[in-house]
Amino acid sequence: MSVSVEEFIGELQRKAERGELLYIGQSLRRIDDLEKVLGKPIYTNDLLPRETLYARLVLSKQPHAILKGIGVARAISYPTVKAVLTYQDIPGENISSTIIPDRPLFAFEKVRSTGDIVAAVIAENERRAAEATELVDVQYEPLPAVFDPIEAMKPDAPKVHSEGNVIKHMKVRKGDVEKGFQDSDIIVENTFRTQFQDAVPLEAETALAIPRDNGKLLIIGSMQTPHHVQAAVARVLGRPLEDIEVIQAVTGGAFGPKSDEPPYDVSSIAALGAIKTGRPVLMSMTRKESMIAHTKRHPAIIHHKTGVKSNGRLVASEVQIVLDGGAYASLGVLVIVRATFHANGPYDIPNVKNDGYKVYTNNTYTGSFRGFGAPQAIFAAEAQMDEIARKLNMDPLDLRLMNMLRPGSRTSTGQLMDDSCGLPECVDAVVSASNYREKRREYSQQSGKVRRGIGIAMLHHGNALGPEGNDYAYVHLSVEKNGRVHLGTALTEYGTGAVSGLAQIAASVLGIPLDYFVLDRPDTLAHHETGATVASRVTAIGGNAARDAAMKLKERATAVAARLLGVSPSDVRIVDGLAFVSGNPKRTVSWEEVVRAAYESGVELSVIGYYMAPQCVWDQETGLGSPYNQYTFGAAVAEVEVDVETGQYRVLNYYVAFDVGKAINPKNVIGQLYGGSVQGIGYAMMEELVHVNGKVVNPNLKDYYIPTSMDVPERMVPIIVEKPGSMGVYGAKIIAEPPIVLPAPAIRNAIMNAIGDGVNDLPITAEKVYRKAKELGLG
Amino acid sequence: MDRIRISFRLNGVEREAFVSPEERLLDMLRDDMGMKSVKEGCGTGDCGTCTVLVNGKPVLSCIMPAFQARGKEITTLEGLNEDSAMKVIQDKFREYHAAQCGFCTPAMEIVGYKLIKESDGVPSKEEVKEGISGVLCRCTGYYDIVDALRSAAEVIKK
Numbered sequence: 016m017s018v019s020v021e022e023f024i025g026e027l028q029r030k031a032e033r034g035e036l037l038y039i040g041q042s043l044r045r046i047d048d049l050e051k052v053l054g055k056p057i058y059t060n061d062l063l064p065r066e067t068l069y070a071r072l073v074l075s076k077q078p079h080a081i082l083k084g085i086g087v088a089r090a091i092s093y094p095t096v097k098a099v100l101t102y103q104d105i106p107g108e109n110i111s112s113t114i115i116p117d118r119p120l121f122a123f124e125k126v127r128s129t130g131d132i133v134a135a136v137i138a139e140n141e142r143r144a145a146e147a148t149e150l151v152d153v154q155y156e157p158l159p160a161v162f163d164p165i166e167a168m169k170p171d172a173p174k175v176h177s178e179g180n181v182i183k184h185m186k187v188r189k190g191d192v193e194k195g196f197q198d199s200d201i202i203v204e205n206t207f208r209t210q211f212q213d214a215v216p217l218e219a220e221t222a223l224a225i226p227r228d229n230g231k232l233l234i235i236g237s238m239q240t241p242h243h244v245q246a247a248v249a250r251v252l253g254r255p256l257e258d259i260e261v262i263q264a265v266t267g268g269a270f271g272p273k274s275d276e277p278p279y280d281v282s283s284i285a286a287l288g289a290i291k292t293g294r295p296v297l298m299s300m301t302r303k304e305s306m307i308a309h310t311k312r313h314p315a316i317i318h319h320k321t322g323v324k325s326n327g328r329l330v331a332s333e334v335q336i337v338l339d340g341g342a343y344a345s346l347g348v349l350v351i352v353r354a355t356f357h358a359n360g361p362y363d364i365p366n367v368k369n370d371g372y373k374v375y376t377n378n379t380y381t382g383s384f385r386g387f388g389a390p391q392a393i394f395a396a397e398a399q400m401d402e403i404a405r406k407l408n409m410d411p412l413d414l415r416l417m418n419m420l421r422p423g424s425r426t427s428t429g430q431l432m433d434d435s436c437g438l439p440e441c442v443d444a445v446v447s448a449s450n451y452r453e454k455r456r457e458y459s460q461q462s463g464k465v466r467r468g469i470g471i472a473m474l475h476h477g478n479a480l481g482p483e484g485n486d487y488a489y490v491h492l493s494v495e496k497n498g499r500v501h502l503g504t505a506l507t508e509y510g511t512g513a514v515s516g517l518a519q520i521a522a523s524v525l526g527i528p529l530d531y532f533v534l535d536r537p538d539t540l541a542h543h544e545t546g547a548t549v550a551s552r553v554t555a556i557g558g559n560a561a562r563d564a565a566m567k568l569k570e571r572a573t574a575v576a577a578r579l580l581g582v583s584p585s586d587v588r589i590v591d592g593l594a595f596v597s598g599n600p601k602r603t604v605s606w607e608e609v610v611r612a613a614y615e616s617g618v619e620l621s622v623i624g625y626y627m628a629p630q631c632v633w634d635q636e637t638g639l640g641s642p643y644n645q646y647t648f649g650a651a652v653a654e655v656e657v658d659v660e661t662g663q664y665r666v667l668n669y670y671v672a673f674d675v676g677k678a679i680n681p682k683n684v685i686g687q688l689y690g691g692s693v694q695g696i697g698y699a700m701m702e703e704l705v706h707v708n709g710k711v712v713n714p715n716l717k718d719y720y721i722p723t724s725m726d727v728p729e730r731m732v733p734i735i736v737e738k739p740g741s742m743g744v745y746g747a748k749i750i751a752e753p754p755i756v757l758p759a760p761a762i763r764n765a766i767m768n769a770i771g772d773g774v775n776d777l778p779i780t781a782e783k784v785y786r787k788a789k790e791l792g793l794g
Numbered sequence: 795m796d797r798i799r800i801s802f803r804l805n806g807v808e809r810e811a812f813v814s815p816e817e818r819l820l821d822m823l824r825d826d827m828g829m830k831s832v833k834e835g836c837g838t839g840d841c842g843t844c845t846v847l848v849n850g851k852p853v854l855s856c857i858m859p860a861f862q863a864r865g866k867e868i869t870t871l872e873g874l875n876e877d878s879a880m881k882v883i884q885d886k887f888r889e890y891h892a893a894q895c896g897f898c899t900p901a902m903e904i905v906g907y908k909l910i911k912e913s914d915g916v917p918s919k920e921e922v923k924e925g926i927s928g929v930l931c932r933c934t935g936y937y938d939i940v941d942a943l944r945s946a947a948e949v950i951k952k
Contacts, residue, residue, distance in 0.1 A: 051896030054831025693935030
């Protein structure tokens with residue numbers, strides 16, 4: 016298609032009017048996926064130098080025991096074995112922890128779970144290393160163990176660590192719940208339970224350590240936060256940070272565990288091995304090792320007591336959440352904070368009393384995983400809403416409409432909702448897309464073997480770190496002489512496309528096409544420490560830093576362009592890589608010309624952008640205040656078909672709407688709605704890592720089911736709502752995590768609609784539905 | 795231990811290898827032949843990320859002994875990167891954002907390629923879902939992959 020010069024000029028002028036929003040809101044292609052679709056060697060295990068040795072783990076066979084001895088002689092003399100590492104081989108501190116230093120890298124004095132690492136064997140190949148692990152002779156003296164977090168809270172329970180088993184108690188206190196219950200017409204009480212969920216990133220935890228000539232180390236690995244790994248390895252090695260360079264390789268899925276302690280383990284073990292042997296060492300967990308030794312989603316026992324007026328108005332909500340922390344604190348001490356803040360669901364309730372506990376047990380440890388406490392909390396809160404609606408003989412949607420957060424209402428911590436509360440729009444969107452009202456009526460009169468049901472769930476999700484830490488980010492931009500722009504940041508990419516989105520933001524501000532950009536690998540040596548890549552914060556928070564960097568760069572580039580065009584910088588516009596005088600795009604200079612002129616005149620085209628979110632202010636004792644700067648909102652409707660004779664059911668349709676503030680790249684947002692929802696469907700319907708007396712009995716993908724392409728709903732309808740927030744770049748809100756939260760309550764409530772009662776413990780397997788149907792005299 | 799000498803065709807080229815009896819096809823392809831597109835996601839034949847074509851059929855290379863490759867035609871993504879149909883599939887994966895973390899992508903593209911090659915016309919959504927059901931994806935929820943493959947089929951079958 017050819018365009019005339021006039022048309023071309025007119026188009027440039029029109030685009031110039033969009034200013035820095037030039038490419039915002041467009042579903043541009045990602046710039047990081049070419050190597051992926053070509054199958055190029057980009058992941059850690061594809062990058063092994065010759066001479067690489069392989070490490071394998073010796074995991075504890077006991078859930079709780081005194082470590083009497085570790086015999087390594089037979090393993091060391093096994094063919095090709097180069098080293099057997101235990102706590103005795105640690106030159107620095109034997110700690111592999113994020114927040115509370117309660118977890119040794121290698122078991123010392125005692126083991127507290129079957130996920131504890133006792134030793135690592137390093138050999139010429141993986142098979143030899145694996146065989147030699149069986150020759151490590153570990154002697155245990157078993158101790159009384161505790162596997163139930165409620166039991167673990169009792170004063171006489173076996174102690175997992177030297178202090179009591181309650182690691183953290185988090186509270187919210189608003190109004191007076193006792194008075195609220197007195198003022199209520201009915202009180203509804205229920206207990207809900209959730210399970211261990213494994214994140215199953217398809218690439219398990221892995222790290223490669225390469226010794227350098229100067230006694231320093233390079234670590235290449237699969238991880239979310241390279242600087243945290245650098246600090247963890249330095250602590251174990253007893254070395255200064257600068258001795259250890261960490262580069263994040265392309266990462267084959269992460270979902271939270273790779274922001275927690277598992278990458279510390281694999282990196283530290285590879286590092287210790289590399290120092291001991293003088294050769295590169297790969298510590299790559301097998302699927303089984305990963306499923307036993309990495310962090311999982313906390314099982315929860317959640318009790319709700321709700322006081323309600325007969326018209327449906329919620330008056331008081333008292334919630335107790337007990338999270339099974341497993342043997343170590345991990346990032347779980349923050350998971351309980353988020354769970355407790357979100358425990359009442361997205362509702363305006365005048366009287367609230369929440370108590371959240373993270374408790375040690377002798378199960379394998381739990382920690383960060385997409386949703387970070389929200390999946391458990393919202394499952395219970397939203398199941399409770401349907402239980403209340405049933406008691407009141409109200410439609411669950413009407414109960415929600417009466418109580419949900421809207422502009423002007425207040426959260427459980429008393430935080431005032433402003434215009435950026437898009438929950439009503441999300442609810443409207445899924446209710447109308449799903450034809451909820453009509454179907455609810457239709458499904459209220461069913462008999463026979465196959466019955467359908469429709470259910471709704473909704474949420475609010477505090478954005479980014481909030482009470483979990485300082486929310487800051489750095490993004491580096493640097494222009495090569497040929498005009499290519501390198502974007503570097505220690506914020507990492509592990510599938511979402513968010514870092515490509517940062518380049519999209521920078522491209523939009525600069526006015527040059529996205530394909531001018533190159534993403535540099537996150538590298539502790541090259542990039543500023545920038546906090547953790549967690550809490551879905553790359554776009555919203557990192558986007559502000561990318562914008563800041565691009566603004567700084569644009570100022571310099573514009574000054575050069577102004578000189579070339581002979582006008583003042585304020586008259587220069589840059590669009591699609593062409594600089595011209597505003598209102599007169601006939602004469603243009605190209606981005607390449609501008610860059611060349613900058614290089615020739617000593618103008619430095621290299622900048623660092625920074626952003627720090629406003630501090631969140633809330634009371635430690637009562638939780639009251641504004642723990643988050645802004646909220647994402649979402650609603651989902653699930654439609655199910657249940658065979659009441661077998662309990663088998665499938666999700667026919669799933670409608671999901673999220674208020675994302677501003678979709679920087681809508682296609683990437685939809686990708687999160689699809690992918691997060693399906694991971695949530697796995698959580699709702701099938702996924703459970705089963706522990707029996709502290710041992711994981713299904714640490715493989717044969718016995719632990721995740722959804723295949725045949726398990727997803729026939730139809731999924733993702734909907735984007737945009738109510739700009741105050742913090743995120745261009746009003747963007749976070750979106751990677753929340754979609755995982757809604758399927759469990761929506762599906763649970765849909766089944767309740769179909770058969771007349773709900774299943775209150777996850778996952779909702781066919782067997783549980785079958786039992787429930789039997790109880791109800793169906794089938 | 796005795797090593798077995800085998801010859802086979804890999805991506806159209808005659809190759810030879812000495813393999814030990816317990817060596818997996820996956821390891822031979824990755825370590826000896828440099829075919830890094832073949833991924834190990836589980837090592838137990840459950841996730842499908844190690845899928846390659848053996849005599850045109852999808853096979854899990856983590857549970858196939860390498861010596862069984864004797865006399866066979868093995869195809870990995872590296873051998874299809876210049877194939878016009880595969881190029882369309884890869885372009886559609888990019889257009890539909892069907893590669894998120896990318897770890898399952900080579901296997902998804904291979905099973906999708908085979909499905910499209912063998913189907914009459916554009917496969918239905920159900921056919922595509924079934925065709926890729928042996929490969930797990932944890933990022934996309936499969937929808938964008940199914941759409942990308944159907945869109946690719948429309949171009950390829952034109």
